[in-house]
Amino acid sequence: MNIIINQKNHNLPDSVSSIQELRRHFNLLNTNVMIEHNGVALTADQQSHIQLESGDKIEIVRFVGGG
Amino acid sequence: MLHIGNYSFKSRLLLGTGKYEDGQTQQEAVLASRTNVLTFALSRIDLNNIGPDPIEHLSREKFTLLPNTAGAKTADEAVRLARLARSSGICDMIKVEVIGDPPTLLPNPVETLKATEILLNEGFTVLPYLSDDPMLAKEAEALGAHAIMPGASPIGSGLGIVNPYNLHLIIEQSKVPVIVDAGIGAPHDACEAMQYGADGILLNSAVAKATDPIKMANAMRLAILAGREGYEAGRIPKSNVATASSPQENWANS
Numbered sequence: 036m037n038i039i040i041n042q043k044n045h046n047l048p049d050s051v052s053s054i055q056e057l058r059r060h061f062n063l064l065n066t067n068v069m070i071e072h073n074g075v076a077l078t079a080d081q082q083s084h085i086q087l088e089s090g091d092k093i094e095i096v097r098f099v100g101g102g
Numbered sequence: 103m104l105h106i107g108n109y110s111f112k113s114r115l116l117l118g119t120g121k122y123e124d125g126q127t128q129q130e131a132v133l134a135s136r137t138n139v140l141t142f143a144l145s146r147i148d149l150n151n152i153g154p155d156p157i158e159h160l161s162r163e164k165f166t167l168l169p170n171t172a173g174a175k176t177a178d179e180a181v182r183l184a185r186l187a188r189s190s191g192i193c194d195m196i197k198v199e200v201i202g203d204p205p206t207l208l209p210n211p212v213e214t215l216k217a218t219e220i221l222l223n224e225g226f227t228v229l230p231y232l233s234d235d236p237m238l239a240k241e242a243e244a245l246g247a248h249a250i251m252p253g254a255s256p257i258g259s260g261l262g263i264v265n266p267y268n269l270h271l272i273i274e275q276s277k278v279p280v281i282v283d284a285g286i287g288a289p290h291d292a293c294e295a296m297q298y299g300a301d302g303i304l305l306n307s308a309v310a311k312a313t314d315p316i317k318m319a320n321a322m323r324l325a326i327l328a329g330r331e332g333y334e335a336g337r338i339p340k341s342n343v344a345t346a347s348s349p350q351e352n353w354a355n356s
Contacts, residue, residue, distance in 0.1 A: 078191060094186070102119070102258075
């Protein structure tokens, strides 16, 4: 499945069919990240429900130092 | 106490978390500042190099996070970043920062106000970073902004308060807290703004880039306390003529 993550194309195995599995795939289950799916920011609860489709646009961000 | 929306903070210093040489120095500076509010930016994660989580060791009981929308050039981008920040479930406060002018990093007032309005409608606690323009501050307050954050001078410049007249006007007219954000260079800048009656100071570079950030964090804490005490104590009016403090008896030989 082809997913655009942080503006880059990623060809993911078909087993990665949900946001939760996407996090597992990239080893992001134990770090604070925020995820936007096709322009919509997802709460933790929403993350466990969303199914991925080919062509989906994902942004994965985190808090970093800033003023 | 500093009250912003539904939040109350003991410290009137809001501290940025960028530009520190290393994590240890930052941690010690944060402790020395005794701040209750730490600002953060949002950044795309590098999937090839995840690295440590910058907020993993942060005590959420001790510190409230104030994410900013740095990087946004339009209201829409700022709103997107704010929604992402809130989706963390950690905090619903947002510092709206829409930079319009790269060489000065001055905020774009039109886009900032647009984003402020949208985010207020969505229930955020909104702190817009603005130029030191009293009319802009008035507009932001009329929209319902929970605090006004005028810059003392451009971000990271350390120039201090370049327009004391405007800053005075903003402080006098505002019914919501005024937090002077950006441009503070030395403790006397922070003290001066607090003496005018500002409700708080947000700074980053002045501490992070100081020769001794930990000492400077403490110096800023003391300066802000002194300025606030001075404001509450009520300074004497300025006068163009001297008023003697000692008896002026005539000791000339008679």
